[in-house]
Amino acid sequence: MLEINPGDAVPIWRQIEDEIRRLLAAGALVAGGPVPSVRDLARDLRVNPATVSKAYQHLMVAGLLEVRRGDGTYVVEVPPPMKRSERRDALAAAAVRYASLAFTMGASREEALKELEAACERLDGHTRRKS
């Protein structure tokens, strides 16, 4: 369920971090539930365990994962509210990625903004229906 691409320019540890964030957001990893051990995940993905460990380290610093001594790594029960500055950084980084993708494909600024609006609309509608 966790996919990485060693051929990508994005460092593998960052890809793992992003994937775990994605799985958390999608509800595939639940609060308080276990995540694979560094060893198992490294073996599954056939990557250097130090790489997985680095991704987990980042997620722990972000307060999303916790190590229970002698037991393993778990998703925290209550995810920490994101600090405003963190949220801004994360949004800005994602925005740069989206903008460069859009420009790479030759899209105009208007076109790119319109798609972003539309995506917000769709997600908004989706969450409202769900709750």
Add this chain to the structure above:
Amino acid sequence: MNSNAVVKLNNVSVRYGKATAVDDVSLSVSPGSVYALLGRNGAGKTSLVRCLVGQQKPTHGVVTIFGRSVWNDRASLMSRVGIVPEDPDAPPEMTTTEIVRFCARLYPKWDAAGVAERLRRFDIPQTIPYGRLSKGQRRQVLLSIVLAGSPELLVLDDPTLGLDVVARKELFEELVTELAERGTTVVVTTHDMPGIEAIADRVGIMKGGRLVLDEDLETLKWRFRRLRYATAPVPAESVELNQLETTSVRRWGNGTEAVVSNYDDVLLERFRSVSGVRNVEVSPMSLEEIFIAVAGEQKGADS
């Protein structure tokens, strides 16, 4: 810096008569990391590895492992180093079982269960003579034996040569497990770029005996990119890549494909706005593609 490096080469050269196999190579490998030494055949990798494991005295320069000179202390150092050479040698009439039993007595620490488990996973026939195993299987036998001795440093010379896809996958899994369990430092020469790409921390590329590149894989993959763009209506020749440095530029019709070796987002944006070129497509490059860009074709580039 790097005072705790597991392996350190200082200005190492190897000459055979007039021929220079290794030309003034310096590098260091930090603890628990995987160093991938790449190069085309005849680039000097094997000579370098032979110096690294004390099988050969460099003509010039010093190799140290755990801070001690390999050549002077090789007998005592080698108990902490596991070596799988390119062409592993063992008495051809002995069976795998006999070789394993023999080796068990040579190592201070020996993991008998581990070696049995690995041989089973590698699917090695244990009762036929070593001489009748394939070259790939011999290397797997040796790797199993070497890992059972719990080495602190593992030196693998082209470990996947002669292995099929399944066996290669198993070998890399074995390495990953070893790294996870013991944090073993690994120096590996290989032509299997897709295999090593996911586990290498640092990459060295040799060409004509020289180490032409020595860099963390992460930064290497960040700075090497392939750009594709159409230049119409401007003639392709008049488009300047600005401060982007290229290792190759190919043009056909209105299209240009350039391999850039110092990519960053800001330089790209500047190029995009200054050149007026439309539809710039940026793609990442695999280690294999980067290797070809660095060590490939262009002859006479080094003089």
